[in-house]
Amino acid sequence: MTDVRRLLREFCEGLDTSQEPVDLDDVLAEKLGEPPVRPLADRTPVRPRLWPAWATAVFAFTAVLLFGGVVWLLGAGRDIAPAADGGPISTEAPSTTEVPSQVAGLPDGAWSLQAAYDGWLRPVAFEGGFAAIRRLDPLSEFFAETSGDTDGLADMFTGDVSVGDIWVSSDGVDWEAAPAQPPTAPWSLTSDGETLFAEIGNVFAGTGEIWASSTGSDWRPVLTGDDYGHLFASSLVSHRWTMIPGAVAAGPPGAVVFGTDLEGGVAGWFYDGDRFEPADVEAISTLLPSDLDEIHVAALGDRFLLYTFDQTRYQSETTLKMSFSATGAAWGDPEPKPVDGPLGWPDAELNMVASTGGLNLVGMNSGFGLWATDGNSWTEITLRPAEDGWMPEVAAGELGWIVYSPPRRETAFSSMPEPGNRGLWFSPDAEVWTELDDLGPLGDAMTRNILVRDDHVLVVVGADRGEGRGWGVPEDPATEVWRLEIDQSGVNVAATSFNAGPWNPILADTSARQAPPAATCPPSAEPGRPGPSDQERPTSISHAGLTAAFDHHAGRIVYVDAAGATWTFDVCTNTWHEMHPQGTPYASERELFDAAGEPSGVIGDLVYDIDSDRTVVFGSDTVFVYDANTNTWIADPNGYDSVQDNFHPSGAVYDPVSGLIVTTTMLPDDRWDMWAYDVDTEAWTLVGTVPPERTTPCCTGTDLLGYSQQLDRLILSTYRELPDEDPPFEQVTLLLDPRTGITELLPPPGPFINLGWPGHSYGQAGGTIFVKGWPVWKSMCGFDTGTLEWTLCFDAPTGPEAGSYSGYAAMVDDPINNRLVLINGRYGDFWMETDAAVWAIDLPSGDVRTLVAPTDGP
């Protein structure tokens, strides 16, 4: 007897035995092994300075890494096209930076190198135009763990390594690397409007310098270690964040620099137009931050703000202590202000500091809110979006407010902005805020977008590990659309199309029959009223990916539960009805168990065929058809015999033009076939293969999400391979013309569809296709057929634990009540926990309504 499963177990055990696991240390040190590259020209390498042994710490700052490339753009027209005029900032950016010799010179026994990456692009405006510090992808956190050395101590290295450079532009369009650069890459770049200030090295820790320039090219030192080195015996700065910009602030009042020391206390300097001079900081000597936290400075419209927090980061009920100075030369008594709520992420920081119309604004992405002060009293700004968010930089008397919604993850860190689902608001006076209708492709997760506003152009730079992009809009941002011309890779991200290969015209040549009349609710119905909470309901959910389908004629949702039982849900009374039909949607009860023998329910996609008035399940080996009029399931006796081998429908939709059901199945080479199924004749027709040739990096892992009657296009989600990019793929949306096969790839981002655990799910309602969990997992966003973007977003129902639903067993249309019905939220490990509830999202309002309340538990 040959037990194939046993053979497989033995084979895989042998593989495991012969294959060493991936080594964690190798992974952690991976980026340190990249080859060095030529340093930037005209830059004098600075030998990193070896510091005395520290008590218990071993930290080294160094840099490596890939510059992902940043491209900047401005131009006209909605369409996206490769850069013509506004080219990339850099065309010859080094791909990596030199690995400093100190890495090789670590003490014997050093065995662990770990790093975090934090690249960015930060532009500032000054009198001559714009300047930007282009940070490569440095190691912002780098430390070595040692063992076996003589005294148990190790050395600290500073990061005087070229990790970035400065670029200048007179108009924000054409950029070039500054012909002369500071001696090493600056960590921050600020401007008081006239002069640029570059922070080099680490001022906080006493190793850095401030250089100044009026043109971006004529750099000179204005504050060096000679000025302050004698003040510092140690540093109060957390080692982890020593490089965080914040020691320098510049703005209309001028420029200031601050540092702190355990013994020396606070030290500050102000810029007198030539050099930084010591400031009078006696009044703020008590502002020493606790627990190695930092002291921050910021420039407001008519004064400087210095602040710190009196408790460790991430703690609530802390106190914010602030002091103001008109010129930076002398500072007033600190003013405490309680912060109600957790502090920002990743560190406590007032990430909203701005001025407009004589009003100074201070806020943070936490319960602190947004406050305005005239220097005497504080007023909380309430005329702002309800959500928390990040306030970007401000220029020319206008504020930009980027809102992330929902802004917080329920984590200990709090206030971690989610990707996407953003709002952008504008205000000339901090009182009246206008939301920008078209957000454009703003930056990615945890990107602090920066706005620079002049008289004509708004530039948004999202810089997230080399993924910096820029967008321009004309003068009236509230009415104009965004323009993205090129992305950081130079790849043309415009909607592109490719011709179909051989394409069967059946979907163009076939016409749907007259559909049976659609059901309506009786006048007395109260479809908004929840059904009985104690009603019988489907047993658990199917975790096999079964969807539900709305039977237009019956006015009910057809659903098959995990036990294979057929149910319908009356959307007028919000009640479940077990149908006990003749026949089953499976060939044998064995099909109700998965490959591991676990209960799985019926496998397949459920589609209602309108003109045939029947509901179809594409099961494991054949098609089952349900007729609600006769309450009967009938199996297609032909199975998938006439379909290709390995037929796996990855989504199925009804095509109202042809009256046929369209489904796709993946091919071994990652292309996919599209098939049409005629319920009445049980006939399968191969429509075509997409893409026609396996020569394009598109499209792998495709999911058929739905059909847009407005566009007459099938909407699909797929991955586009980007062999030389990082990551090596991106998610894109495909529009496929079912009549011709011509396929259009929309610019990214597209939804990241993952129908595995924790189960993103999708559905269609009101002509809109919705995806749950993208781009924000607590929300669902629909595809806007007007803008061709995923911007129609609603909050999703929350689960027993706040925001815990990761997906739904079904998301289905309720055209009678114009709502999206959600059945059985999934949460917990591998979505086996469910509370068998039904909700609806009212499409016009976005309100979530409970139609059948959850049970007490799974």
Add this chain to the structure above:
Amino acid sequence: MAIRINTRSETFTVFFREAEPLLRRALTAVVGADAGKDAAAEALAYGWEHWDRVGIMENPVGYLYRVGRSKARNRRKPPPSLWTQADAPEPWCEPGLRSALASLSDRQRVAVMLIYGFEYTPTEIAALLGVKAGTVHKHAERGLRKIRTSLEVSPDD
């Protein structure tokens, strides 16, 4: 001498220990042992490099599987795969089993090996592949059927 507790590296380490076997085994099923391990290492390195972003994903393993698979498939000179080498059975291997596995599609091979060989659940594999659990079920069943055909055994054997 440990000198610092680092949340970022700690969380990644926890993730690594959970995800590495699954990623390595799955990518081995796709491209073979050596290339699979390399792809897993590359994917995990990518995960570490971008942990701030990857770590907050709902399904980081699935994401990194796609990273590893893309890197493996885009390698300009792919190494000989376990599945494409001449059939020279390993000592532990039933003659014909490797070629039977080689005849499966990538997805079928992943499903068959991970479910029947490494005893993962279809739901776990669905998360990894980014497909429905039902699809994994089908891949596994059909893959098993193909192997039985190749080895000329019946389900009852």
